[in-house]
Amino acid sequence: MDRLDREILGILQQDARVSYRDLGVRVGLSANATADRVRRMRRDGVIRGFTVIVDPAADTRGGLVVFIDLSLRQDTTNEEFEEKVVRLPGITEVVHVTGEYDYLVRARAADPAALDALLRRLKREAGVAQSSTRIALKGAHGPPPTRP
Numbered sequence: 234m235d236r237l238d239r240e241i242l243g244i245l246q247q248d249a250r251v252s253y254r255d256l257g258v259r260v261g262l263s264a265n266a267t268a269d270r271v272r273r274m275r276r277d278g279v280i281r282g283f284t285v286i287v288d289p290a291a292d293t294r295g296g297l298v299v300f301i302d303l304s305l306r307q308d309t310t311n312e313e314f315e316e317k318v319v320r321l322p323g324i325t326e327v328v329h330v331t332g333e334y335d336y337l338v339r340a341r342a343a344d345p346a347a348l349d350a351l352l353r354r355l356k357r358e359a360g361v362a363q364s365s366t367r368i369a370l371k372g373a374h375g376p377p378p379t380r381p
Contacts, residue, residue, distance in 0.1 A: 234279065237262065241270055242280070249283040296343040298369040301352070302334035309360025311335070317359040323351055334365070 240260050244251060251259075257267035274280045305314055311329065318327050318338065326339035338355075342348035348366070355361040 234274075238270060238274060238279075241267065242274070245271070245280070245283075296341055297345070297348055299340050299342060299348060300367045300369065301338040301340060301355070302365040303336045303338060303355065303361050304333075304363040305335050306360045306362040309362075314360050318355065321351065321354055321359065323347070334363075 237260055241256060244256055244259055253264040253268040253271070256271075257264045260267065262270070271280065305311070314336070315327060315329075318324055318336075323340045323342055324338060325341060328337045329335065330337050340348075340351060342351055352364055352366065355364065
């Protein structure tokens with residue numbers, strides 16, 4: 234990856250819907266050269282996908298959006314945990330992190346009882362030793378990206 238790739242990634246992280254033409258203008262490349270770079274980064278696994286970020290307060294599905302800090306049991310490997318946790322219902326994101334905990338998990342639960350059931354399954358089935366849960370109240374976002 235070079236400087237242009239990093240610049241392209243930064244722009245795509247702000248607005249993944251930007252056209253190759255507009256993206257190329259912003260980084261000084263043709264639309265075709267820009268598209269080639271994006272396709273290469275997708276093929277190489279640098280770009281793993283594109284997503285939509287929804288404000289929890291605007292999400293019509295209701296329920297709780299939670300962030301769960303997790304520590305694994307001594308007998309659980311990261312690979313075992315990752316394989317099991319992504320299969321649990323309600324899990325929307327799993328991130329291996331530094332600090333006091335091993336992972337940060339974002340999840341959705343219909344209500345406190347469903348959250349309790351999810352936490353119990355994480356401990357029973359995914360090798361979690363300890364958890365700390367925070368409930369999202371609302372999100373704050375900056376203005377939408379502008380196009381040149």
